[in-house]
Amino acid sequence: MSADEIDWARRLAVDASRAMPLYHQLRERLRIAVREVEPDTPMPTERALMEFTGVSRATIRRAVADLVSEGLLVTRQGSGTYTAPARVPTELGRRPRGFTDTMARLGRQPSTKVLEAELVAASAEIAERLGLAAGDQVVVLERLRLLDGEPCMVERAHLPADLVPGLLDRDLDGSLYDTLSLQYGLVPAQGTESIVAVNADQRLARLLDIPMAAAVLATSRTTSTDSGTHLEYTLRHARGDRCSFLIELGASGGQLGDHSSLDPALRPALFT
Template identity: 30%
Template sequence: MDTPALDRTGPTPLHAQIKTWIEGQITSGAWPPRFKLKAEVDLAQELNVSRGTIRKAIADLIADGLLTQTHGRGTFVSPHVVEQPLADRLVTFSEDLISKGVPFETQVIEQAVVPAQGRIAALLRIAPGTEVFYLRRVRLVEGEPLILLNNYVVYARCPGIEQFDFTMARLFQVLEDHYHLRLENGRRTFQAIAANHDVAQRLAMAQGDPVMHVEQQAFLEDHTVIECSDIWLSGDRFRLVAAVSRPGRAGLGMTVAVVPNDSSPPD
């Protein structure tokens, strides 16, 4: 391991110098995502500083999101985190990844024409039993599952859509380009929940780990609902970002609602 040349007489604290050095190791790729750091006591010995100095540098980097720490396992370089803006545009998660230059892979778990039931029929504003196109996929970033998606589309507006290869095609792109449907706007509800067995298995995490659940509705320009979906995002690799403004000035508003403490995902 290359060790830093610490200035022990200058005004910059040692923990800040060590923090800068670790940042350089991460940004240069010398320490890739999920790289395990040496134990604090070993780093302190190698750098000839106190363990408290190492602990302070690591704590600052954890606060910055560059490192993560798991009790009993150690300290690791954080995986790349995907930020989703809380924006006033209907941008899909795949479009957001593409715009950021983040490569991803799509695995299709299931796609079929099925009758809508219960909550899905209500979200799509159709009668129970009406045919919908059901599409279940996982998006992988750096080979690891990041997003689990269950999409439901009103089948009468897109007959034959089940024939598309959605490992390559993107759902909204097919609706707009092939079926000439204009998706005007949408509604998303975000809620942090605990992963159940199925979600945990699909996202390669432990049952009970935190995930962000998103309930989405997409509307056509005639205000009818064309699609609804349940989306689960890995809690340690997703960050929701909002740009807000003071009252009376133009900008995006944000409403926070307190919901019951029910960690189970939707039916």
């Protein structure tokens, strides 16, 4: 359904005689209405909403602000308010899958822009994540992941250089996991992933085309092969309006519990 097909005056009617505050009535009516509209649809202007509802601009703004904070609406400077874009779910807790594979399974068009690809000496922190000694060589691969041509996520992967000789000479625009599997016989089979919300710094905001200090979803992933060989340590920063993360609870052989330990590297934005 499009926004033009909704009878806003009827759907958003509020009753001043009720004990419930007007902004609360309006917010709940808006909540129902926007869920029936296609993602990324422009909403009526503040002036139009005032005409539909008969309430003040302050009441309109308060109700809309609540739905923006919940992620049901998004505001775009100089453009207006829109229903939130459809989020792309990424599964956490199952066998590790890469961005390209996940998006292809969902029928979306993934693409990649390589930002950095180099061989460096591992810091103590990176070495610990990968089961290496500090100073051992690692491949660092930072890429901007796009979905249907729009920036979606920045990934920074670290891999033991000894496992992937010649990786920097290969095409790195596609699936890294496919390259690891087909060229090196390395398949991510198990690992851990943590998630936290951080604020985008200037560089991350520019790369993802979002406002400075906007909230982004940040994850850290470590994976290994079936034989236990440490394979990758990857940090990802994803746009909250385009990505969501799905965690399967009570997986086979697992237990539910309090897993509150998060990678300290994610607490500030990674990029400076």
